[in-house]
Amino acid sequence: MGKRLGAEFFGTFWLVFGGCGSAVFAATFPELGIGFAGVALAFGLTVVTMAYAVGHISGAHFNPAVTAGMWASGRFPAKDVVPYWIAQVIGGVAAGAVIYMIASGRPEFDPVAGGFASNGYGEHSPGHYSLMACMMAEFVLTAFFLIVINGTTHKLAPTGFAPLAIGLTLTLIHLVGIPITNTSVNPARSTAVAVFQGSWAMGQLWMFWVVPLIGGVVGGLIYRHLLDSRES
Numbered sequence: 001m002g003k004r005l006g007a008e009f010f011g012t013f014w015l016v017f018g019g020c021g022s023a024v025f026a027a028t029f030p031e032l033g034i035g036f037a038g039v040a041l042a043f044g045l046t047v048v049t050m051a052y053a054v055g056h057i058s059g060a061h062f063n064p065a066v067t068a069g070m071w072a073s074g075r076f077p078a079k080d081v082v083p084y085w086i087a088q089v090i091g092g093v094a095a096g097a098v099i100y101m102i103a104s105g106r107p108e109f110d111p112v113a114g115g116f117a118s119n120g121y122g123e124h125s126p127g128h129y130s131l132m133a134c135m136m137a138e139f140v141l142t143a144f145f146l147i148v149i150n151g152t153t154h155k156l157a158p159t160g161f162a163p164l165a166i167g168l169t170l171t172l173i174h175l176v177g178i179p180i181t182n183t184s185v186n187p188a189r190s191t192a193v194a195v196f197q198g199s200w201a202m203g204q205l206w207m208f209w210v211v212p213l214i215g216g217v218v219g220g221l222i223y224r225h226l227l228d229s230r231e232s
Contacts, residue, residue: 005087007058011050012091016192019043023117036178044171051163063186065216069146072220092192100196118201119184119208127179134181139215141173142185146219184208
């Protein structure tokens with residue numbers, strides 16, 4: 001269990017550092033930035049790289065919603081859910097702290113005004129989408145993320161390609177979701193930067209725990225009861 005939790009810590013650290021770090025440092029870099037598409041790709045690449053690196057150790061969840069969804073699909077024991085969540089949140093917050101320390105080295109850095117890659121709804125949504133619209137987006141995107149994860153890691157699926165499919169799915173999710181909520185689908189990712197944003201992000205964090213967890217569980221249940229093949 002110690003190695004599994006360590007893998008979840010480092011995997012979530014890399015996801016937050018690579019994904020949120022790209023948003024903080026590179027998305028709108030003066031004169032040349034990577035934009036939404038670049039940030040979306042960065043999130044996908046973090047999952048691909050760490051899933052290949054430590055997926056054989058922990059299953060490469062890196063996300064409390066994924067852990068909840070894998071439990072709902074019958075592939076993960078209930079007793080391990082909370083320890084995974086704790087490791088994921090600690091890993092994410094550690095990455096958020098490193099991003100904050102690096103970003104603080106820039107004279108004009110302002111996490112409140114810049115948002116610090118935090119997720120938000122209403123006036124804090126990048127596109128000013130309403131709370132209900134943001135909840136719907138987070139629910140649907142997380143549920144389909146779990147459907148893809150369950151399908152690509154099934155014993156009858158082609159072997160060796162799951163990290164690529166999952167990483168590409170996360171990229172697609174961010175291409176859709178960044179203008180709406182800045183894309184969470186991951187409570188650990190949301191917590192990791194909200195604690196350093198210093199203003200509104202902590203007040204809206206509840207939504208980015210509740211809705212992704214529900215979406216993850218629903219996605220796991222959909223796969224388990226409607227899509228899963230029981231053939232050996």
